[in-house]
Amino acid sequence: MKKKKAVVATLRRALSYEPVELIFGTSGLRGLVRDMTSLETWVNTRGFLSWLLETGDIAAGGTVYVAGDLRPSTESIMVEEGSRGELLQAVCRAIADSGLIAVSLGRVPTPALIAWSMARKAPAIMVTGSHIPADRNGIKFSRPSGEVLKEDEAPILEAVTRIREQEYARPAGESIFDERGMIRDEHRAQVPAELDEGAREYAARYTTAFPPGALTGRKIVAWLHSAVGGNLLAGILRELGAEVVAAGRSDRFIAVDTEAVDDAMVRELQALVDAHGGASVDAVVSTDGDSDRPLVAAVDHGKVRLVPGDLLGLIASTYLGARHVAVPINASDAVEKGLADRGVTVTRTRIGSPYVVAAMKEVGWESNGGLLTAVPVAVPGGGTLAPLPTRDAVLPILAALCAGASGLPALLDGLPRRFGRSGIVREFPVPVSKEIMGWLAPGDPSVREARFAPAAIEIQTVDGAGRSVGAADPLREGIDMARTRIERYFGAEKGFPAIAWINWLDGVRIGFSNNDVAHVRPSGNAPEMRVYAVADTPERAEEIARAAVTEDGTLRRMARDAMERVAIAGYKQSPRAVPLHGAVQHYEWGGYDFIPGLMGVENTARAPFAELWLGTHPKAPATADLDGTRIPLDRLVAADPWLTLGPEVALNFAGRLPYLMKVLDVRIMASLQAHPSKAQAEDGFARENDAGIPLTDPQRNYKDENHKPEAHVVLTDFWMLHGFRPLEEISEVLSAETELRAMMPAFDEKLSAAGKDPEARSGLLRDLYARLMTMAQGEVDALVEPLVARLEAEEARGDLKRDGHGFWALRAARTFPLPDGHRDRGIASMYLLNLLHLKPGQGSYQPPGTLHSYLEGVDVEVMANSDNVLRGGLTPKHVDVPELLATLSFHDGRPPILEGRAASETGREYETPAAEFALERIEIQPGNPYSTGRGHSADSIILVEGAAAVVAGGRTLALARGSAVMLPAALPYSIAARSPRALLFKAGVPSSQGEGS
Numbered sequence: 001m002k003k004k005k006a007v008v009a010t011l012r013r014a015l016s017y018e019p020v021e022l023i024f025g026t027s028g029l030r031g032l033v034r035d036m037t038s039l040e041t042w043v044n045t046r047g048f049l050s051w052l053l054e055t056g057d058i059a060a061g062g063t064v065y066v067a068g069d070l071r072p073s074t075e076s077i078m079v080e081e082g083s084r085g086e087l088l089q090a091v092c093r094a095i096a097d098s099g100l101i102a103v104s105l106g107r108v109p110t111p112a113l114i115a116w117s118m119a120r121k122a123p124a125i126m127v128t129g130s131h132i133p134a135d136r137n138g139i140k141f142s143r144p145s146g147e148v149l150k151e152d153e154a155p156i157l158e159a160v161t162r163i164r165e166q167e168y169a170r171p172a173g174e175s176i177f178d179e180r181g182m183i184r185d186e187h188r189a190q191v192p193a194e195l196d197e198g199a200r201e202y203a204a205r206y207t208t209a210f211p212p213g214a215l216t217g218r219k220i221v222a223w224l225h226s227a228v229g230g231n232l233l234a235g236i237l238r239e240l241g242a243e244v245v246a247a248g249r250s251d252r253f254i255a256v257d258t259e260a261v262d263d264a265m266v267r268e269l270q271a272l273v274d275a276h277g278g279a280s281v282d283a284v285v286s287t288d289g290d291s292d293r294p295l296v297a298a299v300d301h302g303k304v305r306l307v308p309g310d311l312l313g314l315i316a317s318t319y320l321g322a323r324h325v326a327v328p329i330n331a332s333d334a335v336e337k338g339l340a341d342r343g344v345t346v347t348r349t350r351i352g353s354p355y356v357v358a359a360m361k362e363v364g365w366e367s368n369g370g371l372l373t374a375v376p377v378a379v380p381g382g383g384t385l386a387p388l389p390t391r392d393a394v395l396p397i398l399a400a401l402c403a404g405a406s407g408l409p410a411l412l413d414g415l416p417r418r419f420g421r422s423g424i425v426r427e428f429p430v431p432v433s434k435e436i437m438g439w440l441a442p443g444d445p446s447v448r449e450a451r452f453a454p455a456a457i458e459i460q461t462v463d464g465a466g467r468s469v470g471a472a473d474p475l476r477e478g479i480d481m482a483r484t485r486i487e488r489y490f491g492a493e494k495g496f497p498a499i500a501w502i503n504w505l506d507g508v509r510i511g512f513s514n515n516d517v518a519h520v521r522p523s524g525n526a527p528e529m530r531v532y533a534v535a536d537t538p539e540r541a542e543e544i545a546r547a548a549v550t551e552d553g554t555l556r557r558m559a560r561d562a563m564e565r566v567a568i569a570g571y572k573q574s575p576r577a578v579p580l581h582g583a584v585q586h587y588e589w590g591g592y593d594f595i596p597g598l599m600g601v602e603n604t605a606r607a608p609f610a611e612l613w614l615g616t617h618p619k620a621p622a623t624a625d626l627d628g629t630r631i632p633l634d635r636l637v638a639a640d641p642w643l644t645l646g647p648e649v650a651l652n653f654a655g656r657l658p659y660l661m662k663v664l665d666v667r668i669m670a671s672l673q674a675h676p677s678k679a680q681a682e683d684g685f686a687r688e689n690d691a692g693i694p695l696t697d698p699q700r701n702y703k704d705e706n707h708k709p710e711a712h713v714v715l716t717d718f719w720m721l722h723g724f725r726p727l728e729e730i731s732e733v734l735s736a737e738t739e740l741r742a743m744m745p746a747f748d749e750k751l752s753a754a755g756k757d758p759e760a761r762s763g764l765l766r767d768l769y770a771r772l773m774t775m776a777q778g779e780v781d782a783l784v785e786p787l788v789a790r791l792e793a794e795e796a797r798g799d800l801k802r803d804g805h806g807f808w809a810l811r812a813a814r815t816f817p818l819p820d821g822h823r824d825r826g827i828a829s830m831y832l833l834n835l836l837h838l839k840p841g842q843g844s845y846q847p848p849g850t851l852h853s854y855l856e857g858v859d860v861e862v863m864a865n866s867d868n869v870l871r872g873g874l875t876p877k878h879v880d881v882p883e884l885l886a887t888l889s890f891h892d893g894r895p896p897i898l899e900g901r902a903a904s905e906t907g908r909e910y911e912t913p914a915a916e917f918a919l920e921r922i923e924i925q926p927g928n929p930y931s932t933g934r935g936h937s938a939d940s941i942i943l944v945e946g947a948a949a950v951v952a953g954g955r956t957l958a959l960a961r962g963s964a965v966m967l968p969a970a971l972p973y974s975i976a977a978r979s980p981r982a983l984l985f986k987a988g989v990p991s992s993q994g995e996g997s
Contacts, residue, residue, distance in 0.1 A: 011175045012168035019181065021164075024153045025524035027353050027391070028140035030129065033073045033081040036137055037181030038090040043167060045094035045125060047160025048141045051152075052123055053098070054159070057144055060099045063120075066091055066191075067105040067113040067198070068127040069228040069290045071253040073137045075127075075191060083182075087127045087137055093176075093189035095125075106194030109229035109291035111392040112202035114142045118388075119201075128228075128290035131368075132526050133426075134253040146389040150354045199232055206394055207239040209383040214402050216241035221272050221284045224249040225256060229291025233394060237285070240398070245276045256286065258293040258309055259368040260424045260530065269297050269304045278302040283401060283408055287393040293368040294393035296400055298408030305409060307400065308420050309369030314338050315411060316399035317363045320377050326356050326364035329505045330519050330532045337416035350506040352524055357389045367422075367532070371396040421533045421541040423549035428529040428559060433522035435562040436529075440485055440508045440520075443478025450479050451501040486510060489554045490518055494547070518544050520555070529555050567626035568639045575643060575971050576953040580633065580940065580964040582663075583620035585611040591665035594858050598663065598944065598962035608667065614940055614964050614987075615660035619703065619867050624966065633657070633966070637938070646969030649937040649989050652915075659917035661940050661987040662861045664712070668815050669808065669855040671875030672721070672826045672833075675708035676887050677848040681868050684883070699878050703867045709914045710863030711898065713843035713921055713985065715944060718857030719802060721833040723850050724765055724892045727751050733805075733831050739787040740831060742779070744768050758891075766890040772829055773872070773881045777822055784823035788813045805831050808855050816874050826873020834894055841921065843898040845912045849889030860942070862987040864916040906930040907986075915990060922984040924948065924977040930984075931974035937989035939967040941975070946982030950975050959984075 020035035022044055029044055052058045066088065068074035073085035088104075095102040105113055110126045117124035124142040132138075141148045141156070148156065167175065176187035183189075220242045224230035226249075234246040248268075256265070269284045279302035286295040296312055297304040307315070310331035317325050323344055327335055328351040336346050349355040349364075353372065356364040360374045370391030377385045380402075385395070404411040442450065449460040450469075457469040457479055469475050483499055486508065490496045496512055503509040507521025509532075517534035531554070533544035548554040571578070584595065590610025596603040603609065614622045616634035623630040634657075637644050641655035649658065676684060684702040693700045724730070731751050734741050744750070747768065754760035775783075791810040794800050800807040809827050816824045833851060836844065843859070846852050851872055870884045871877055900908030900921060907930060910919045922930050922941075932939075941950070942964040950957045950965055952973035957965060959975075959982075967973050975984065 008171045009173075010168060011170050011172045011177060014172035014179050015181060016179045017181065022139070024157070025138075025352075025526065027130070027147075027524075028126075028128075028138050030132065030136060030138040030526055033078055033084050033135055033137050036073070036084060036087060037177075038086065038093075038183040039167070039177045039181035041087050041090035041139065042094040042097075042177075042183075043164045044139060044160050045091050046098055046163045048125075048148075048156050049095065049098040049100060049123075050163060051156050051159040052143070058100065058123055061101065063101050063103050063122050064095050065103050065105060065113060065117045065120075065122055065124040065198075066095070066127070067108045067110075067124075069110075069129070070107060070226045071129055071134050071137060071289060073134070081135060083180075086183075086188075087139070088191050089189055090183060091125050091127060091139070092191055093183060093187070096189055102192055104192045104194050105198035106196065107228050108199050108202065109232065109287070109393070110140060111292050111388060111390055111394070112198055112229070112232070114147060114390045115202055115205065115386075115388050116198045117142060118144065118146060119386075126290065130290050131255060131257040131259075131288040131293060133255040136526065142390070147353060147357065149358055150352070151358075202394075203232055203236050203239070205385065206236050206398060209379045209385045210240055210398055210402065211379070211381040213241040214382070214398075218282045218401065219243045219245070219277060219280055220401070221245045221247060221276050221281055223247060223269065223272055223284055223286035223295070225254040225286065226250050226252070227256070227287045227289060227291050229287055229393070233285065233287065233291065233397070236394060236398070237401075242401075245281075247272055247276060253289070256288045256295065257368075257424070258288055258295045259366075260422045261295070261306055266297075266304060266306060269306075273299055273302065273304055285397050285401075288368075291393050292391035293366075293370045294397045296369070296397055296408075298404070298412055300409040305412060307369075307408065307412065308332070308367075310335060310365070310367045310420060311412070311415055312369040312396050312400055313365030313371060314415065315403050316371055316396040317344075317365070318342070319380065319399045319403035320363060321380070322363040322377075324361040324363070326359040326361070328352070328356060328366055329503060329509060330507075330521065331365075331367045332418050332420045332534050333517065334416040334418035334420075334534075337418065348505065351521065353391050360389065365396065366391060369393070369396050371399075417536060418534055419536070419538040419541045421538070421545040423531045423533075423545040424523075425529045425549050425553075425555045425559075426527070428522070428527050428555070430522070430527050431566070432559050432562045433527075433529055435566055436520075436558050437507065437522065439562065439565065440482055441504060442475070442482045442502075444475055447475060447479065448505055449501060449503040450483075452483070452499060489558060494554075495543075516540065516544065518548070520548070520558070529559070531555060563629045564631045564635065567629035567631060568636060571626050571636070572640055572643060574953060575968045576955050577950045577957045577971075577973060578636070578966045578968070579625040579957065580614055580966055581623045581625065581630065582612040582614045582964060583622055584609055585613065585620065587611065587670075589666060589668045589670050591667040591858070594665040595663060600960075600962055609665060611665075612663040613660060614662065614942060615865055616657045617660050617704075617865055617867055622964070644938050644966075644968045645989075646937045649969070656865065657938055658865055658915075658989060659940075659987055660863050660865045661942070661985075662863070663858070663942065663944075664854065664861055665858045666718075666854045666856050669812060669874060670853055671869075671877065672829060672851060672853045672872035673869050674851045674872065674884065674887050675710070675846070675848050675866070676702070676868050676870065678707040680848075680887055681705050681707050681866065684868075701868070701870060701878070701880055701883055704865075706864055706866035706868065707848050708864050708866035708868050709845070709847050709912070709916070710861055711843060711845045711910055711912045711914070711917070711919050712859040712861035713841065713898070713900070713910055713919060714838045714857055714859040715840055716858045717840070718836075718838040718842075718859055719808070719855040720836050720838070720844070720857075721808075721830060721851075721853040721855065722836050722844055722846065722895045723834055723852065724769075724832055724890065725834050726894065727754075727761055727765065727892045730768070730832055730892070737787065737831060739783060739790065740828060742783050743772050743828065761892060762890045765892055766885070766888075769829065769832065769888070769890070770885055772825055772832075773885065775825065780825045780828070781821075781823050784813070784825070784827050787827070788823070803835070803837055805835055808835070811855075812874050816876070824873050826875075829873060836895070836897070838897065841900065841908075843900070843910050843919070844895055845898060845910075845914075847889070847913070849887055851888055860919070860944070860985040862917045862919045864914065904930070918988050918990045920986040920988070922975065922986055924975060924982050924984070925980065926977050929974050929976040931972075933972050934970040935991065936967070937969045939973075939986055939988040941965050941967070941984050941986045943982060943984045946977065946979035948975050948977050948979070948982040948984065
């Protein structure tokens with residue numbers, strides 16, 4: 001008998017977490033500290049070094065220089081981030097495991113590390129998250145010739161993948177990493193002793209190149225915060241003769257983004273100035289975390305004036321006499337304007353230092369102000385600086401201070417009057433950013449820029465070629481569509497004029513006819529979305545940027561729309577049961593408990609919860625939940641009506657869900673009301689639109705152009721008024737209720753004359769009701785006041801019962817008092833209507849033109865998708881008597897009570913003549929599910945008692961009490977009970993309209 005070979009657990013199988021791979025951003029690898037395990041850091045470092053060994057950039061046994069910034073995870077463990085960190089130790093371990101030697105320069109700026117390593121033709125690795133918050137960090141690789149370029153990233157990542165696969169396949173017991181991806185204690189590497197010559201050499205680079213005493217007589221505040229090069233910068237400034245106040249050192253890491261300086265940071269700078277001399281201070285300077293991005297603020301009569309990074313680069317390059325500059329696309333157009341008369345060539349690049357390095361011939365800079373040099377640069381009146389093709393903060397700071405010999409404020413005043421502002425939204429999911437950029441793209445990736453003219457569109461392609469795009473050009477549709485989509489966020493209603501041009505080099509940069517510029521772009525190394533604004537005034541630039549980043553601003557609206565598109569695409573690809581969240585209407589007549597209990601929400605404020613809407617009516621559409629993304633149901637239906645409604649229903653009802661499902665809790669009676677026919681609704685809606693009556697005007701009758709037949713099934717004992725009573729009963733009422741005889745004193749004679757003639761009877765009923773509704777208020781009061789007095793006396797004797805009209809008439813009198821002691825005529829009209837007492841499971845149908853009122857109880861209701869109501873009293877709202885009289889159906893009789901027809905073992909259908917809806921009550925128990933095939937349109941279901949589960953499209957969706965769900969057309973589904981009894985209601989489209997017809 002053969003022994004089974006033991007299965008050896010690999011490291012990958014042993015890991016207790018799901019690894020997150022680091023990715024390259026605009027400059028280096030970045031990630032969350034909790035994801036940057038020792039294993040992931042080691043794998044990426046080994047991959048980079050493996051690539052260097054393959055390319056011959058380093059030989060076995062060679063030296064790799066390392067350094068780090070001051071954020072805690074660089075060299076310490078952060079318990080609050082899952083006990084991750086010690087990234088520098090993992091880097092050093094990877095260097096040793098690659099057969100190389102790590103030499104540490106300690107905590108120095110990134111440009112200091114790269115300057116040192118380039119001078120020694122050696123690679124370097126900087127552990128830094130630059131300007132991002134402390135819960136993130138990063139790794140920046142540098143070749144002996146300078147920082148890694150974009151073209152290097154693919155082969156580096158290939159090498160990283162090989163190393164990762166090798167280490168993942170290693171038996172877990174043989175790996176230096178534990179199940180958490182951290183280096184085991186016995187394998188930890190120590191960071192070598194610091195070589196402090198690196199910092200000194202970097203400082204000497206500037207103190208020897210700039211003229212001695214260049215900053216004599218200048219008072220400068222150096223804001224240290226947690227910048228790794230803060231003290232080094234202060235020392236350089238002192239060495240050049242400045243009076244330096246080093247202030248604001250922080251024990252905790254502060255994320256300073258010099259490209260997105262907000263009001264809080266400006267206040268911080270102002271506080272430093274106020275605390276250290278006010279108007280005697282010339283400037284405040286600082287850097288970001290790894291000190292490769294500068295921050296400069298001029299001080300003008302004691303007030304700070306920020307020098308934006310792109311303008312700081314303009315000042316520095318001009319001071320250094322550059323003839324060719326490379327800047328990213330997001331830099332202000334003040335660069336071209338400021339250099340135009342000097343004959344300087346400006347090349348625009350994508351955003352990120354690797355792109356600037358690749359395009360740079362002399363000098364380049366980024367919008368954060370970091371300056372790069374490709375050639376030796378002569379300092380006016382001083383020496384020459386060796387090339388440093390990586391972001392540097394010290395050079396632009398010194399150049400600006402020296403260029404502004406008469407003061408930085410005067411220097412700023414001499415620049416082109418263009419003002420920039422940027423903003424950022426953090427925690428912006430990367431997939432959402434990608435969806436936005438793809439959706440706003442012109443379709444053809446060869447199009448880099450489009451400029452719009454009346455006759456044609458002028459485009460520039462990625463190869464630099466330009467041409468006109470006419471109406472018949474294949475590129476035209478994609479460009480026009482991109483412009484239309486962009487106008488959705490940057491259109492006239494948002495305060496923007498016509499779009500003049502769009503550039504897609506990196507993100508989406510939009511120029512407008514008034515010279516405003518708005519640029520939207522995802523961060524290359526973090527889940528963030530940025531906006532860059534340029535305008536002729538600082539106020540306008542601020543307005544554009546602020547409007548983009550507010551809680552309901554442009555960027556978040558873009559995100560919501562993108563998430564909707566992604567979610568809808570998934571729904572289309574895989575139709576499924578969609579959870580619904582209803583919209584609550586807090587009408588005053590609503591109850592306090594039933595609907596909140598159904599929704600599982602507290603109602604400690606005792607707000608009225610009158611109706612829960614589950615439909616697509618524009619007044620209050622329900623929201624659909626697609627895997628966590630909530631979308632208004634009307635937008636989901638509109639995205640693919642044929643899928644959700646089915647072809648026939650989509651065609652018959654113009655692509656709209658034809659019904660509206662509701663849950664109602666009537667605490668104090670709702671108004672007497674009726675709903676118009678389809679023809680009346682269309683005419684009334686058009687008439688009120690033509691009259692210019694806003695949809696929100698309380699005097700408006702018609703909110704839409706649809707009729708509103710409705711049916712309901714009650715969940716509790718339910719009282720309602722429904723339609724006109726038989727005329728013979730009304731005659732008896734007018735005789736018995738003596739106070740009401742004044743409505744029509746000769747009613748008996750007129751009824752006798754009408755006989756059985758339907759038209760005569762209808763005319764009599766109309767005359768009676770019209771007389772009451774048009775009666776002078778004094779007559780109404782004279783009629784109703786004694787009636788109320790008598791009812792109060794009957795109540796005191798205990799003679800009023802809920803099944804009698806008097807009970808409800810007295811309640812109406814108390815609920816709806818009119819000003820100045822007047823009485824509502826609706827109290828009298830109640831006696832003309834049928835009083836129904838429905839038991840749970842019973843229902844009724846209200847066709848158009850039927851006067852009715854819900855008095856008390858809870859029900860589930862379905863109606864045509866409309867909110868058109870003509871009121872007849874018992875309400876403080878608008879009552880339009882002529883329109884009501886034109887709407888009502890004046891037919892007497894008793895309404896049928898709907899008991900439901902057994903459609904299956906578990907379902908009862910409540911049949912009505914309505915084409916828009918069908919209502920079904922579903923009661924299930926374990927082992928006896930409800931199921932349906934493909935012959936249905938969109939079904940909406942709500943669970944009102946118990947627990948259940950819907951199975952559809954290969955998915956199971958659990959339903960608790962109050963859960964609602966929509967099933968798209970032709971999707972078979974079943975519902976199983978998960979409690980001893982479950983009660984549900986289903987609204988759908990009658991089979992004559994549905995997919996089974």
